[in-house]
Amino acid sequence: MTLPSNPLDYSGKTILVTGGGVGIGRGIAEAFANAGATLIIAEIDADRAADVQAELPDAHVVVCDVLDRATPALLVEKVKAVSGKLDVLVNNVGHFVHALPFDMLGGDQIDEILDVNIGQLLRMTSTMLPMLRAAAPGSSVINVTSIEAYRGIPYCSVYAAAKAGIAGFTKSLALELAPEGIRVNDIAPETTDTPQVALDVMIPPENRANMDKWIPLGRFGTPDDCAGAALYLASPLAAWVTGTAIHVDGGALAAAGWTRTPTGEWTVVPMVTGNGLKIPGR
Numbered sequence: 615m616t617l618p619s620n621p622l623d624y625s626g627k628t629i630l631v632t633g634g635g636v637g638i639g640r641g642i643a644e645a646f647a648n649a650g651a652t653l654i655i656a657e658i659d660a661d662r663a664a665d666v667q668a669e670l671p672d673a674h675v676v677v678c679d680v681l682d683r684a685t686p687a688l689l690v691e692k693v694k695a696v697s698g699k700l701d702v703l704v705n706n707v708g709h710f711v712h713a714l715p716f717d718m719l720g721g722d723q724i725d726e727i728l729d730v731n732i733g734q735l736l737r738m739t740s741t742m743l744p745m746l747r748a749a750a751p752g753s754s755v756i757n758v759t760s761i762e763a764y765r766g767i768p769y770c771s772v773y774a775a776a777k778a779g780i781a782g783f784t785k786s787l788a789l790e791l792a793p794e795g796i797r798v799n800d801i802a803p804e805t806t807d808t809p810q811v812a813l814d815v816m817i818p819p820e821n822r823a824n825m826d827k828w829i830p831l832g833r834f835g836t837p838d839d840c841a842g843a844a845l846y847l848a849s850p851l852a853a854w855v856t857g858t859a860i861h862v863d864g865g866a867l868a869a870a871g872w873t874r875t876p877t878g879e880w881t882v883v884p885m886v887t888g889n890g891l892k893i894p895g896r
């Protein structure tokens with residue numbers, strides 16, 4: 615038995631979470647803080663930053679925009695000042711930005727979706743590498759992709775392309791960094807209740823009654839579900855895990871269209887209309 619007695623003890627570890635003010639990033643930040651980590655949180659929204667700072671007074675919350683080309687270097691300075699090394703980089707920021715049919719997206723909108731979802735993540739990872747190397751072997755990168763990296767989604771094709779791109783980046787970077795003992799993995803969530811994907815807004819009232827039938831495990835995700843995956847992936851429990859993804863999806867990808875009827879029978883026959891992404895006139 616070579617595992618430490620408490621493999622989820624993050625005392626002495628420094629962790630950077632992008633977009634840690636609410637949602638999945640907040641859940642991940644809270645979990646690492648509860649496990650003893652020193653946290654740096656990059657958050658664009660000043661109110662959300664203040665809120666997470668109030669809950670996690672020991673965290674180093676930096677109000678910044680990860681799309682800004684100057685931000686990664688600014689965060690490196692913060693990491694240097696805090697501990698001189700980075701054990702875990704959690705690239706969490708991402709957004710649909712524009713939910714539109716592909717032929718309705720302008721070039722600027724396409725660029726925007728790509729930068730929010732993959733451009734900034736590549737720049738952040740590249741700039742953080744010296745700090746991750748200072749903590750190697752044993753440091754790691756966790757990229758928050760989406761179940762849409764592994765399945766299609768209408769009206770979000772560029773978002774899905776970016777998320778699938780992150781999955782490809784993860785695999786290749788994992789190979790490059792493996793000799794140095796730095797691991798790179800993805801968390802791929804299915805629909806998770808956050809301010810960006812607020813279930814009470816997304817799901818029409820007439821469809822709510824059967825919410826427990828859509829996902830095999832009987833519910834949508836919470837930020838804690840992704841936090842559990844992050845705690846595992848960054849820990850010695852995952853010492854031989856790199857270049858892969860954890861689908862935090864309640865079994866949705868395995869179901870691949872199978873769902874249960876209101877009376878509990880399995881079916882692949884469509885039962886509902888409207889999906890929260892309905893485009894007028896289509």
Ligand SMILES: NC(=O)c1ccc[n+]([C@@H]2O[C@H](COP(=O)([O-])OP(=O)(O)OC[C@H]3O[C@@H](n4cnc5c(N)ncnc54)[C@H](O)[C@@H]3O)[C@@H](O)[C@H]2O)c1
Binds near residue numbers: 636658662802807810
């Ligand atoms: N919620 C879901 O159902 C779901 C499903 C699949 C994938 N994801 C992915 O999970 C990640 C987190 O999603 P979420 O639902 O928690 O999002 P969210 O919008 O609820 O929270 C994102 C946080 O990041 C901050 N942020 C946004 N842009 C930023 C920027 N440029 N710089 C710094 N901070 C910024 C926001 O203010 C917010 O605090 C994203 O990558 C998203 O694509 C979410």
